[in-house]
Amino acid sequence: MSANIATFATILFSMILVNNYVLVQFLGICPFLGVSKKLDSSVGMGVAVIVVMVIATAVTFPMQIFLLDANNLGYMQTIIFILVIAVLVQLIEITLKRYIPALYNALGVYLPLITTNCCVLGVAILAVQDYGGDVAEYGFGFAFAEALVCAAGAGIGFLLAMVLFCGVRSRVENADPPESFKGLPITLVSAAITSLSFMGFGGLVENIIAALL
Amino acid sequence: MNNPIVFAVVVLTLLGLAGGLILVLASKFMAVYEDPRIAEVTACLAGANCGGCGYAGCADYAKAIVMDGAPIHKCAPGGDKAADSIAAIMGAEAGDRPAMRAFVSCNGGENCGVRFDYSGIKSCAAAAGVAGGPTACAFGCLGFGDCVSACKFGALSVQHGVAVVDRTKCTGCTACTKACPRGLLKMKPVAPQPAVLCRNKERGAAVVKMCKTGCIACGLCVKNCPQQAIFLHNNVARIDYTKCNGCGTCVSKCPKKVIHFMDGGPTSVDAPVPEYAVL
The missing domain is CATH 1.10.15.40 (Electron transport complex subunit B, putative Fe-S cluster)
Structure with missing residues (x-):
């Protein structure tokens, strides 16, 4: 059991820190640059991404194992995942609007934005790539749980990156850079430096978790 | 089914149809009535x-x-x-609709002295927070243009160190009044009435040392106003726009040139007051 916890904790924290989707794998850069101007909108976007990533992975992972792999249709992964995630996000939006209006008001604006966002598709595909092989070895349940933890970690990592970068950006807004750097150039430079700081986590998490348990 | 291409097309079509069907049903059964x-x-x-x-x-x-x-x-x-x-x-009455435009109640800028050289963040809010602000006058415009960035209509600009409202572009949305850390942006009726461009609450002798165009609360405008529309409050002249008829006597009498017409020219003292100028 302890080994299981260690596995899941390692996956979770390495997705948040070491393999951070935005800052290390460079997926989902468009919302990262577009919605990070204000703290409340970046938090809203981050939470929406967590929800969508987990639900999307929960649907696409079994679909890959039981529908695509079982019928040798692995090459259709991308197109089918896009289709399924698009339908899913629309469905979540309609359901939230009907049953949980408060949550809809908080996430509503951001849900359509991430319908076919690359980081959502990325986590669905990479979860299959990384943990699809574990189905044969450890059984479907365990591999599925691994994929879900991976998706949650990716979402939390996205939220972390958004909030951190929002803070960086509010400092940059008040600074007085040279005329040619104003606007997007200085934003990209500061994004690069923020990303650089996350490179320092490489190889750290596995050893920490191993030491803790 | 042996042909992989046909199989792939069939699977994708079925998935697409199923997804479409689910969404149609969902939007039908979970529709929310919106007025x-x-x-x-x-x-x-x-x-x-x-x-x-x-x-x-x-x-x-x-x-x-x-x-x-x-x-x-x-x-x-x-x-x-x-x-x-x-x-x-x-189906309701429109009710009261005051037509107001913003104006900056300071005309210091380059006329105002400097207490210290400020080289921090180029923002009024930040500058106002450093030891009470770099301007000699603790009430005057800082000139970094927080109001300029707050205005969605391009009506504000900083000229000669003080913010100025282009009242033809101003829509009266009051966004700028919240942005000014010193609360200098005030709303004033659209009618061509003069405005007091100073908020300095210090006594006259102190104001003279700080600013060339500060209100010294001499009271000349109060004495000369034919409508008794001007009064002194906290050592600054204030105009009661419900009484002011825009004659412009105060504009010519003010020794420090603090009272200005914001738009339109002064009307002659003898001329009949135009209908729209009386609120």
Whole structure:
């Protein structure tokens, strides 16, 4: 059991820190640059991404194992995942609007934005790539749980990156850079430096978790 | 089914159909009734999403009008036209609609002294927070233009170190009044009445040392106003716009040139007061 916890904790924290989707794998850069101007909108976007990533992975992972792999249709992964995630996000939006209006008001604006966002598709595909092989070895349940933890970690990592970068950006807004750097150039430079700081986590998490348990 | 291409097409088509069906059913069974008037009212508003009405945006304000009965005259950029068309939709009276424009109640800028050299963040809010601000006058315009960036209509600019409102572009949305850390942006009726461009509460002798164009509370304007519309409050002249008829006596009498016409010229003292100038 302890080994299981260690596995899941390692996956979770390495997705948040070491393999951070935005800052290390460079997926989902468009919302990262577009919605990070204000703290409340970046938090809203981050939470929406967590929800969508987990639900999307929960649907696409079994679909890959039981529908695509079982019928040798692995090459259709991308197109089918896009289709399924698009339908899913629309469905979540309609359901939230009907049953949980408060949550809809908080996430509503951001849900359509991430319908076919690359980081959502990325986590669905990479979860299959990384943990699809574990189905044969450890059984479907365990591999599925691994994929879900991976998706949650990716979402939390996205939220972390958004909030951190929002803070960086509010400092940059008040600074007085040279005329040619104003606007997007200085934003990209500061994004690069923020990303650089996350490179320092490489190889750290596995050893920490191993030491803790 | 042996042909992989046919199989792939069939699987994708079925998945697409299933997804479409689910969405159609979901939107049918989980439809939320929305008052159609919300969309109509939104269409009447200016659509600038300036937030001057105090709501999160035009759609939010429209929702508040329809659902919570919010007052309908708050859309300053839309003006009377918007209020009238909303009144037609909601079947209500338009009510009071003050037509106000912003003005900067300071004309210091380069006329105002400097207490220290400020080289920090180029923002009024930040500068005002450093030891009471770099300007000699603790009430005057800092000139970094927080109001300029708050204005969605390009009506504000900083000229000679002091913010100036272009009242032909101003829509009266009041966004700038919240942005100024010193509360210098005030609303004033559209009518061509003069305005006191100073907020310095210090006594006259102190003001003279700080600013070439500060109100020294001499009271000449109070004594000379034919309408008794001017009074002194906290060592600054104030104009009661319900009494002012825009004659301009105070503008010519003020020894420090603090009282200015904001738009339109002065009307002659003898000339009859135009109808629109009286509020």
